[in-house]
Amino acid sequence: MSxxxxxxxxxxxxxxxxxxxxxxxxxxxxxxxxxxxxQATENRQVAAPADGRQTEGLPESLLSLPPEKAGQILVEHxxxxxxxxxxxxxxxxxxxxxNNETIVPLTxxxxxxxxQWQVVYETGAAEGIRPEKLVVIHKPDQPNEYLYSRPGxxxxxxxxxxxxxxxxxxxxxxxxxxxxFFHWPAQRVLRGQxxxxxxxxxxxxxxxxxxxxxxxKVVSWIDKETGGPLVAEAYDTKDKLLKEFLVRxxxxxxxxxxxxxxxxxxxxxDSLTRIEFEFKD
Numbered sequence: 001m002s003x004x005x006x007x008x009x010x011x012x013x014x015x016x017x018x019x020x021x022x023x024x025x026x027x028x029x030x031x032x033x034x035x036x037x038x039q040a041t042e043n044r045q046v047a048a049p050a051d052g053r054q055t056e057g058l059p060e061s062l063l064s065l066p067p068e069k070a071g072q073i074l075v076e077h078x079x080x081x082x083x084x085x086x087x088x089x090x091x092x093x094x095x096x097x098x099n100n101e102t103i104v105p106l107t108x109x110x111x112x113x114x115x116q117w118q119v120v121y122e123t124g125a126a127e128g129i130r131p132e133k134l135v136v137i138h139k140p141d142q143p144n145e146y147l148y149s150r151p152g153x154x155x156x157x158x159x160x161x162x163x164x165x166x167x168x169x170x171x172x173x174x175x176x177x178x179x180x181f182f183h184w185p186a187q188r189v190l191r192g193q194x195x196x197x198x199x200x201x202x203x204x205x206x207x208x209x210x211x212x213x214x215x216x217k218v219v220s221w222i223d224k225e226t227g228g229p230l231v232a233e234a235y236d237t238k239d240k241l242l243k244e245f246l247v248r249x250x251x252x253x254x255x256x257x258x259x260x261x262x263x264x265x266x267x268x269x270d271s272l273t274r275i276e277f278e279f280k281d
Contacts, residue, residue, distance in 0.1 A: 062074065062189055062201055063189070063191070063192055063201075065189075067188040067189050067190065068186075068187070068188055070188075070189035070201075071186075071187030071188045071189050071203060071204070071205075072187055074187065074189060074201060074203055074222060074227075075182045075183075075187050075203075075205075077227050078182050078222075078227055078228070078229075079140075079141075079182055079183070080140070081227075082112065082117055082138075083110050083112050083117055084112070085110075085112065086109070086110060086111055086112060087109070087110045088107065088108070088109045088110075089107070089108045089109075089277050089278075090105075090106070090107055090108075090277070090278045091105075091106045091107075091108065091275055091276050091277040091278050092104060092105055092106055092275075092276050092278075093106050093123065093167075093168060093170050093172075093273055093274070093275060094273065094274040094275075094276060095168075095169060095170050095171070095271075095272075095273050096271060096272045096273070096274075097271050098270075102126055102127060102128075102129065102169075103126060104123050104124065104126040104129055104168045104170070105123065105124030105125075105126070106121065106122070106123055106124070106275065107120075107121075107122040107123075107124075108120070108121055108277075109122075115139065115140075116137055116138060116139045117137075117138050118135055118136065118137050118138070119135075119136045119138070119177070119178075120133070120134070120135050120136075121133070121134045121136075121167060121177055122134075123167065123168040126168075129168055129169055130150055130151055131150070131151055132148070132149070132150055132167060132168050133147075133148070133149045133150075133155070134146065134147070134148050134167055134174055134177060135147040135148075135155070136174075136177060136178040143159075143160060143183050144160060144178045144179075144180055144183060145157065146158040146159075146160070146162075146163045146174050146175075146178060148163070148165075148174060158174065160175055160178070160180045160183070161207075161211050161214070162211075163175045163178070163180070164211055164213050164214040164215070170273040171243065171264045171265065171266045171271055171272065171273035172264055172273055172275075175214075175215075176234075176243075176264070181205040181215070181218040181220070181232075182205070184205045184206060184207050184218075185206075185207070185208055186204075186205065186206040186207070186208065187203065187204070187205055188203070188204045189201050189202065189203055189204075190202040190203070190204050192224075193221065195221040195230055195231060196221075196230050196231065198223050198224075198225070198230060199223075199224045199225075200221040200222055200223055200224060200230060201221075201222045201224060202219065202220075202221055202222075203219070203220045203221075203222050203229075204217060204218075204219055205217060205218045205219075205220065206218075210237050212237065214237070215234045215235060215236065215237075215242065216235050216236055216237040216238070216239055217234075217235050217239070218232055218233070218234050218235070219232065219233050219235070220232035220233075231245070232245060233245075236268070240268070241267050241268075242266065242267060242268055243264055243265065243266055243267065244264070244265050244267060245262070245263070245264050245265075246262065246263050246264075246265070251279055253279045260276065260277055260279065261274060261275070261276050261277075262274070262275050263275070
């Protein structure tokens with residue numbers, strides 16, 4: 001299972017790299033990707049994208065195609081990946097507002113299936129925050145489905161345009177955790193560019209009509225070798241930067257690299273949420 005840096009998925013960073021690194025913990029430099037951690041290992045293998053799906057490298061010829069066609073090929077390549085196995089992790093959300101910090105328990109699960117697969121986020125109770133549950137349902141060639149529930153209420157099925165709401169008051173919106181921008185209709189490859197010491201395709205993703213409280217566009221840097229996103233930035237409907245994502249720390253568990261900390265920052269409100277996964281040292 002892997003996470004790769006997606007600004008909001010959201011996604012949203014790599015959680016696992018198979019390796020034989022000589023150390024048990026890594027703190028990447030600001031914005032460093034899982035791929036950079038992998039390059040420091042003996043095997044130099046890379047991980048799959050944020051929610052466990054398995055992808056392969058992208059074709060050489062994308063930049064020779066019209067930007068719109070190249071963009072569709074790129075996102076279809078990503079959407080075609082599926083997770084190989086079930087996984088579950090415990091952790092916490094650290095939500096910072098000014099000098100105040102709230103800690104919310106978190107359980108994260110990947111549940112593969114025959115015709116669909118699910119990613120589940122469950123948060124526990126915290127000061128002034130009630131438990132919540134989000135189930136993101138992925139189906140081949142179909143938009144994401146979001147099932148969102150709170151205590152004492154039936155799960156509500158939300159369209160992506162209705163899912164620009166925070167999970168447990170955090171800076172992670174439901175659509176962030178669903179990597180929803182890969183399903184948006186307007187996709188363009190702008191250029192090739194080196195980012196984090198990797199060659200990437202720069203992808204511009206837009207909705208036909210953005211919700212007032214949603215994103216106007218997402219710009220992401222997609223690693224050519226693996227087809228997974230290294231970095232992403234979310235902009236509001238006035239084209240101002242809204243959110244940034246950062247991978248903070250990895251640790252080696254049972255011979256595999258696992259994401260230990262990642263964070264998302266709301267640039268406009270100067271708030272920050274960090275996800276910390278719990279592993280036995």
